[in-house]
Amino acid sequence: MADVFLTHDKARELLIHLSANGVEAFGPVEKDGIHIIEKIHEQSPINFDYFITTNSIKEALFPRYEKILSYKISQEGVEVEDVPLDKSIVIMGGHPCDAASIPLMEKLFGWDYKDKFFLKRRENSVVITLACEEADNDCFCTSLGYSPRGEVGSDILLERVSDNGWKVKTLTDKGKNFAKEYADYFQSSLEADKKYPKLADKDVPVQFDPKKVKKWIDGHFEDSLWEKIASNCWSCAACTYVCPTCHCFDITDDATMWSGIRTKNWDACTLPYFTLHASMHNPREEHFQRYRQRINHKYSIYVNLFEAVSCTGCGRCSRACGARVNILEAVKMIDNAAGGK
Amino acid sequence: MSDNVYMPYLMKITDIRDETPDTRTYRLEFTNPEDAKKFTFKAGQFGLYSAFGGGESTFCVASSPTREGYIECTFRVMGRVTTQLRNMNIGDIVGFRGPYGNSFPIEEKFYGKNITFIAGGIGLAPVRCVIWNILDLRDKFKDVNIVYGARTYQDLVYKHEIEEWEKRKDVNLVKTLDPGGDKAEYGCSGWNGKMGFVPTVLKESGIKGDNGVAVVCGPPIMIKLTLPVLKELGFAEENTFTTLENKMKCGIGKCGRCNVGSFYVCKHGPVLSAAELAQLPDEY
Amino acid sequence: MEQLIQKAKDLLSKKEVDAIIGYCATGKDEAKPALIYQAEDAGELIFNDRCYNNLAVYLTRKDVKKLKKIGIVAKGCDIRAIVNLIIENQIDREKVYIIGMTCNGVVKPGSKYASLKSGKCDVCKVRNPHLADLVIGDKVTEQVPMDKKIKHADLEEFEKKTREEKWQFWVDQLSRCIRCNACRQACPMCYCNRCIVDYNTPQWIDTRSNPKGGMAWNLVRAYHLSGRCIDCSECERVCPVNIPLMLLNRTLQEEVQRSFDFEAGYDLEACPPLTVFKKDDKENFIR
Ligand code: SF4
Ligand code: SF4
Ligand code: SF4
Ligand code: SF4
Ligand code: SF4
Ligand code: FES
Numbered sequence: 001m002a003d004v005f006l007t008h009d010k011a012r013e014l015l016i017h018l019s020a021n022g023v024e025a026f027g028p029v030e031k032d033g034i035h036i037i038e039k040i041h042e043q044s045p046i047n048f049d050y051f052i053t054t055n056s057i058k059e060a061l062f063p064r065y066e067k068i069l070s071y072k073i074s075q076e077g078v079e080v081e082d083v084p085l086d087k088s089i090v091i092m093g094g095h096p097c098d099a100a101s102i103p104l105m106e107k108l109f110g111w112d113y114k115d116k117f118f119l120k121r122r123e124n125s126v127v128i129t130l131a132c133e134e135a136d137n138d139c140f141c142t143s144l145g146y147s148p149r150g151e152v153g154s155d156i157l158l159e160r161v162s163d164n165g166w167k168v169k170t171l172t173d174k175g176k177n178f179a180k181e182y183a184d185y186f187q188s189s190l191e192a193d194k195k196y197p198k199l200a201d202k203d204v205p206v207q208f209d210p211k212k213v214k215k216w217i218d219g220h221f222e223d224s225l226w227e228k229i230a231s232n233c234w235s236c237a238a239c240t241y242v243c244p245t246c247h248c249f250d251i252t253d254d255a256t257m258w259s260g261i262r263t264k265n266w267d268a269c270t271l272p273y274f275t276l277h278a279s280m281h282n283p284r285e286e287h288f289q290r291y292r293q294r295i296n297h298k299y300s301i302y303v304n305l306f307e308a309v310s311c312t313g314c315g316r317c318s319r320a321c322g323a324r325v326n327i328l329e330a331v332k333m334i335d336n337a338a339g340g341k
Numbered sequence: 342m343s344d345n346v347y348m349p350y351l352m353k354i355t356d357i358r359d360e361t362p363d364t365r366t367y368r369l370e371f372t373n374p375e376d377a378k379k380f381t382f383k384a385g386q387f388g389l390y391s392a393f394g395g396g397e398s399t400f401c402v403a404s405s406p407t408r409e410g411y412i413e414c415t416f417r418v419m420g421r422v423t424t425q426l427r428n429m430n431i432g433d434i435v436g437f438r439g440p441y442g443n444s445f446p447i448e449e450k451f452y453g454k455n456i457t458f459i460a461g462g463i464g465l466a467p468v469r470c471v472i473w474n475i476l477d478l479r480d481k482f483k484d485v486n487i488v489y490g491a492r493t494y495q496d497l498v499y500k501h502e503i504e505e506w507e508k509r510k511d512v513n514l515v516k517t518l519d520p521g522g523d524k525a526e527y528g529c530s531g532w533n534g535k536m537g538f539v540p541t542v543l544k545e546s547g548i549k550g551d552n553g554v555a556v557v558c559g560p561p562i563m564i565k566l567t568l569p570v571l572k573e574l575g576f577a578e579e580n581t582f583t584t585l586e587n588k589m590k591c592g593i594g595k596c597g598r599c600n601v602g603s604f605y606v607c608k609h610g611p612v613l614s615a616a617e618l619a620q621l622p623d624e625y
Numbered sequence: 626m627e628q629l630i631q632k633a634k635d636l637l638s639k640k641e642v643d644a645i646i647g648y649c650a651t652g653k654d655e656a657k658p659a660l661i662y663q664a665e666d667a668g669e670l671i672f673n674d675r676c677y678n679n680l681a682v683y684l685t686r687k688d689v690k691k692l693k694k695i696g697i698v699a700k701g702c703d704i705r706a707i708v709n710l711i712i713e714n715q716i717d718r719e720k721v722y723i724i725g726m727t728c729n730g731v732v733k734p735g736s737k738y739a740s741l742k743s744g745k746c747d748v749c750k751v752r753n754p755h756l757a758d759l760v761i762g763d764k765v766t767e768q769v770p771m772d773k774k775i776k777h778a779d780l781e782e783f784e785k786k787t788r789e790e791k792w793q794f795w796v797d798q799l800s801r802c803i804r805c806n807a808c809r810q811a812c813p814m815c816y817c818n819r820c821i822v823d824y825n826t827p828q829w830i831d832t833r834s835n836p837k838g839g840m841a842w843n844l845v846r847a848y849h850l851s852g853r854c855i856d857c858s859e860c861e862r863v864c865p866v867n868i869p870l871m872l873l874n875r876t877l878q879e880e881v882q883r884s885f886d887f888e889a890g891y892d893l894e895a896c897p898p899l900t901v902f903k904k905d906d907k908e909n910f911i912r
Contacts, residue, residue: 031801032867054865055803064803064834068347071393077353077372078393078434082345112608113346113593137653221602221622232658234682236810238865241803248597251347251590252833255394262347262396265833267590269597271806273823275588278419281561283587283601283624286688297597304603322811322863323678324657 004179005190006158007165011092012046014185018090019044026060028053028093037093048093051134056101056244056316057094061121064241065265068117068251072259085116089125090178094244097141097314099129099153101244107306108247117264126178129154130166133198138315140328142204146312149197162193207328208335210299210309216338217300221292225337229330230291232323237268239317239325240294245310248274269293295330346593349391349436350376354429355411360498364463365427366403366415369435381440382406384447384474385467385584385612388439389592390414395425399589401611402440403466405473412437415466415498441592442611445471445556445582454554455484457576459567461539461559462491465498467584467611468558472506479511486548488515490539493522494529517542540566543574550575557583561625568615578616585610585618585625601625626672628761629698632724633667636696642722645696646683648676658683672698672761677731679857681706681813684716696722700731701751705855705890706813708756712893713853715816725754727762745858745871748775755891771891780875795840795873801866802839804832808860808870809846814853843873851877855890 006014011027018025018040025040028048035050037057072079102122109118132139132148141148151157155175158166168186170176179186240246250267253260267274270290276282284290302310311327318326356368371377383406389397398420404413418427426435445451456475460468475482487506491497497516507514516534523532535542539559555576557567564583571581587606590596599606602622604613629647636642649659649669656675660683661667681703683689699707704725710716730746750773752765769775786794809815822832822842831838847870854874861870878888 032869034867036801036866069345073393078351078436080348080351080436082343082348109595111594113595114344115346115593115595116344221624231660232683234686234810236807236863237805238807238863241805242865247595249590250596250832251397253391253394253396254831254833257394260394262391263833264347266804267596267598268805273819275598277586277588278423279560287686289624296602297600301600301603305605320805320807320865322807322859324651324655326651326657329651 002188004168004170004186004188005161005165006168006186007190008048009164010185010187011048014182015040015046015090015092016042016044017185022087024060024087024089026057026089026091026093037091048130051136052095052132052314052316052319053093054316054320055242056314057091057098057127058101058105058244058246060089060091061102061125062105062118062247062249062266065263066117067261068264070259070261071255074258083117085120085124087124089121090128091125092128092130094127094129095132095314096129096146096148096150096152096154096157097139097312098244099127100141100146100150100312102127102153104245104302104306104308104310104312105247107308108302108310111305126155126174127153128156128158128175128178131157131159131197131199133160133196135199135204136315136319138318138326138328139204139313140207140315141313142201143206143208144210144309144311144313147201148199148204149201160196160198161190162196165190208332212338213331213334214300214303214309216334217296220337221296223337225333226292227288229295229333230288230325233270233287233291233325234323235270235272235287235290236322237266237271238320238322239327240268240270241266242316242320244312244314244316245298269297291325295327295334299331299334347438347591349389349397349438350380351434352412352437354431354433354435357431360415360500361496363418364415364498365418366413366498367426367429367435368404368411368413369437370411372434377410382412383440383444384471385444386440386442387592387607387611388412388414388437388441389589390416390422390426391436391438392422392425392429393434393436395422397436397438397590398422398426399592401467401470401584403470405470405477407474407477415463415469417463438592442607443609445612447471447474450580451475451554452481453552454482454580455486455549455552456482457486457488457548457553457555459488459539459543459555459557459559459571461489461563462496463498464559464563465489466558468556469499469502471556476506476509476512483552484513485511486513486515486546488517488539488543488546488548490517490519490537490542491522492519493524493527494518494532495527496522513548515542515546538566539563540570543567544570548574550577550580553580555581557581568618571615578619579614581615582612583615583618584612587625626670629672629724629726630667630670632759632761633661633670633696634664636722637661637664637667642694642696643692644689645670645698645724646680646689647696647698647724648672648678648680660689670698672726674730674732676700676726677862679703679706679811679813679859681710682811682859684710684721684813685816694720694722696724698724698726699754699757700726700728701754702745702749702855702857703813704754704756705751706857708890708893709814709853709855710816718893723754723757723759725757725760727754727760727765728752729765744777744779745856748777748856751891756893776879777871777875779869779872780879783872783876796836798868799839799843800836802834802843802868803866804834804838804842805865807863807865811859811863812850813857813859814850814855815846843868843870847873847877850874852881853889854878 015025015027027040030047035053109115155172157169298310351372352369358366387401391397400414403415506512523529585606587599589599594608645661647670648656750769
C-alpha cells in the first residue's frame with residue numbers, strides 16, 4: 001500500500017472540521033505553557049509541538065464528570081432516563097503510553113458488569129497516537145513491555161518524518177476507514193527530515209522487573225519501606241487525575257426539587273477521605289497507606305484480577321507531583337528490596 | 342432492560358418501621374411488575390438505594406429471599422443520602438440497584454448443621470435476612486442459636502421479631518445489652534436478657550461449635566473480638582462467616598473504593614469466612 | 626551543608642527532635658522533601674536553590690503532629706508559614722526546632738516542571754530567616770525592605786481589565802481545574818481537618834470537576850486564605866494545569882493589606898485581622 005502522510009496544519013484543520021460536524025474531537029492544545037488534551041472547538045489553540053501532554057487521553061473516554069442518568073420527579077412518581085452515547089469520537093495527540101491504557105481500562109470497565117460509558121465511547125472512537133520523539137527521566141514504558149513507538153490500543157499511529165508532519169500508519173479497520181473517509185486531509189508524499197525518528201526503545205532503558213515488584217508487594221503489605229517511599233506524599237490527586245489508567249470515581253446527584261442528574265466523577269485513592277466510612281472509621285488513615293494502595297493496585301491487585309499491570313510507564317504522575325514523589329523511584333526501590341535486577 | 346449498569350429499579354415504599362430513633366426499615370416493592378417477576382437475590386447480597394436528588398447509599402437486603410414480592414432495607418441516618426431517605430413516606434419512590442455481591446453458602450454449607458447467629462446493633466440487618474431464610478426452611482437445619490446485643494435497649498433493632506424468635510421453641514435466643522444499657526432513659530422497663538458485651542455473653546452461652554456454622558455481623562471491633570471466641574467454642578474458621586462493610590459507590594467493581602488488597606468487597610464479598618478474612622491485609 | 630547535616634545528626638542522636646523535615650536529592654536536578662528519623666540518614670540532607678517546596682505543610686500532617694518534637698529546615702518564606710501556624714494554634718513554638726536557611730532565591734527548575742512564575746523571590750523580604758532556633762548560611766542582602774508595600778506586576782496588569790474581562794478570565798482559567806486538590810494539600814495554611822469541600826451534609830461545594838465546581842472551590846479557598854496566605858506560591862507551583870492561583874490569592878491579599886495594613890507571617894505577636902472561623906479553633910465563642 002502506498003505511504004500516506006499528514007501535516008500538522010491538516011491535522012488541525014481536520015480536528016476543527018470534525019468538531020464542527022458533530023464529532024467529539026479531542027486534541028492537544030497549548031495553554032499557559034502546558035499542553036493538555038481537551039475537546040476541540042473552533043478557536044482551540046491546537047499545537048503538536050510537545051514532549052508529552054500534562055493530562056492523558058483519559059479525558060476523552062472517561063471524562064472528569066459525566067452524566068449517567070437523569071430523572072424527573074413529579075406527583076405521580078419518578079421517571080428515570082438513560083443517557084444515549086451515540087457520538088463518534090476522535091482522539092488525536094496521545095502517545096503510545098496513553099493508548100496502551102485503553103485495553104487496560106477495558107478490562108476493568110468490562111469486568112462482569114459492562115460500563116457502557118467507557119466501553120461504548122471506546123467503540124465509537126478512533127484513537128490516533130503520536131509516536132514519541134523524546135523521553136525524559138520519568139518515562140519507563142519499556143519496563144512494562146511497551147514502547148515509545150508502540151501500537152497497543154491505537155487505531156492509527158503517526159510517526160514524525162519532519163518538523164511539521166507524520167507518516168500515517170493505520171493499525172485497525174477503524175483506522176483504515178477513518179483514513180479513507182477523510183482522505184482529503186492526507187497526502188501521498190512529504191519531505192522527510194533525517195533527524196527523525198529520534199527515539200527508539202533502547203533510549204528508554206528497562207529499569208525494573210514488574211514480576212519481581214509484584215512478588216515483593218504481595219509479601220510485604222506491612223513494611224517500613226512504604227513509609228519511606230511515600231514520606232513526602234501530601235495526599236492530593238494530581239498523580240491519579242493525570243494518570244491514563246487510574247479509573248476511580250464517585251457517583252453523585254445534582255438536582256433541583258423536581259429534576260436532576262446523576263454523575264460519575266473522578267475520585268482518587270490518594271485523597272484522605274476516599275475510604276472514610278459514614279461512621280468516621282477510615283481504613284486508610286495515613287498518607288503512606290493511601291500511596292501504598294496506589295502502587296499495590298497498579299502492580300499487584302490489577303495483575304491478580306486481570307493479569308496486567310495497570311501502569312503504562314508514562315511518568316505523568318511523577319511529573320505532576322508537587323511533592324516530588326516519583327513512581328519510577330518508588331518501584332525501583334521495591335525492585336531493589338526484592339533483590340535488584 | 343437498559344444496558345446502563347447504573348440504572349436503578351424504581352421501587353415504592355410500602356411499609357415503614359422506625360427501629361430506633363435513627364434507624365429505619367423500609368419495605369420496597371417494584372413499581373414495574375415485570376421487574377418484580379424477574380428479580381431474585383440470595384441471602385447476604387446488597388444493593389445501592391437512591392434518594393433521587395440525594396444520591397446512592399449501600400445497604401444489605403435485610404429481608405429473606407424466601408419472602409417474595411418485596412425487599413426490605415434497614416439503615417441508620419448518617420449522611421446526606423440516608424437523611425434524605427429518612428424523610429420519605431409511604432408511596433414515595435426510591436431507586437434500587439442490585440442485587441450485588443456474593444451470598445452466604447446456605448445450601449452448600451449450612452444444610453444439616455447447627456446454626457449460630459451473632460449480631461451487634463444494626464449488624465442484625467444482614468443476619469436477619471439469613472435468620473428468616475433459615476427459619477423458613479427450618480427442617481433443613483439442626484439447632485438455631487441467636488446471640489444479639491446492642492449498646493442500649495434503644496439500639497435494639499427488629500424488637501418485634503426478637504420477641505417472636507424468643508417465643509419459638511426451635512430457636513435459642515440470647516439477647517444482651519452493654520453494661521448500663523437497660524436504663525429507663527433508653528425506654529427500657531424490666532430487661533429480661535443478659536447484661537454484657539456480645540463476645541463475653543457468647544462465651545458463657547453454652548453454645549458449642551461441633552457440627553456448627555456461625556454467622557457474625559456487627560461493628561468491626563465486635564467482629565474482631567468475637568472471632569477468637571468462636572474459635573474457642575470449636576467453630577471451624579471455614580464455617581464462620583461474616584460480612585465486610587467498606588465504603589462503596591458503584592457496587593460492581595469499578596469505582597475502586599471498596600477493596601481490601603485484591604479482595605473487592607462488592608464483587609468477591611461482602612460475605613467471607615473467617616479463614617478468608619485472616620488472609621486479607623489489615624486494612625478494613 | 627556540612628553544618629546542616631551536623632546539626633541534624635546532633636538533634637536526632639540527642640533525641641532533641643523525633644524527626645527532621647528537610648530536603649534531599651532526587652538524582653535529578655531538583656530536590657524533594659524528606660522526613661529523616663535516624664541520625665544515620667541525616668547525611669541525605671541538602672540545601673540549594675532547588676529547594677522550592679514549602680516544608681511547613683508537613684507540620685500539620687497527621688503522623689507528624691503525633692511526634693513530640695520536630696525539626697524543620699526552613700527558608701524565610703517557609704518561616705512565614707510557621708509563624709502563621711503558631712498564631713493559629715496549629716503548632717507549639719516549643720515543639721518545632723527551626724533550622725533557618727538564608728536564601729538567595731529558588732530558581733525555576735527544568736522546563737518540564739511547573740515553574741515559579743509567581744516571582745515570589747523578587748519581592749521577598751525575608752531572605753534572612755526572621756524566626757529560627759539556628760540560622761545556617763551567610764547573611765544575605767535583603768532585596769526589599771520590610772516596610773515596603775508590595776504590588777505585584779501581574780496583579781497590576783490584571784486590575785486594568787474591566788469587570789467583565791476579569792470574570793471571563795477566571796471562568797476560562799478555573800474551568801480547567803481538575804479538582805485534584807494539589808493546591809490545598811500543598812498549602813501550609815490549608816490544614817483544616819475536614820475541609821469544607823469534604824462535607825456532604827449539607828454539600829456546600831460541588832466536588833465535581835465542572836466549571837461550577839471549579840469556580841466555587843477556588844473562590845472559597847481564596848477567601849479562606851485571605852489575610853492568611855503567606856505568598857509561598859506552592860499552590861500555583863503544584864497546580865498540574867497551571868492555573869495562576871497566586872493572582873487570585875494576591876487579589877485578596879491586596880485587599881487585606883489595603884484595609885488593615887497587614888501582611889501575614891512576619892510577626893509572631895501580630896493578630897491577624899480576619900480571624901476566620903475554624904471548627905477546631907481554641908476559641909469556641911462562635912459555636
Ligand atoms: S504522590 Fe504526589 S501527586 Fe500523588 S497524592 Fe502524593 S503528593 Fe499528590
Ligand atoms: S501510574 Fe504514573 S507512570 Fe503509570 S500510567 Fe499512571 S501516570 Fe503513567
Ligand atoms: S491507583 Fe488508586 S485511584 Fe488509581 S485506579 Fe488504582 S485505586 Fe484508583
Ligand atoms: S521567597 Fe525568599 S526565602 Fe523564599 S525562596 Fe524566595 S528568596 Fe528564598
Ligand atoms: S491544583 Fe489546580 S487543578 Fe488541582 S484543584 Fe487546585 S486549582 Fe484545581
Ligand atoms: S464499590 Fe465500587 S469497586 Fe467496589
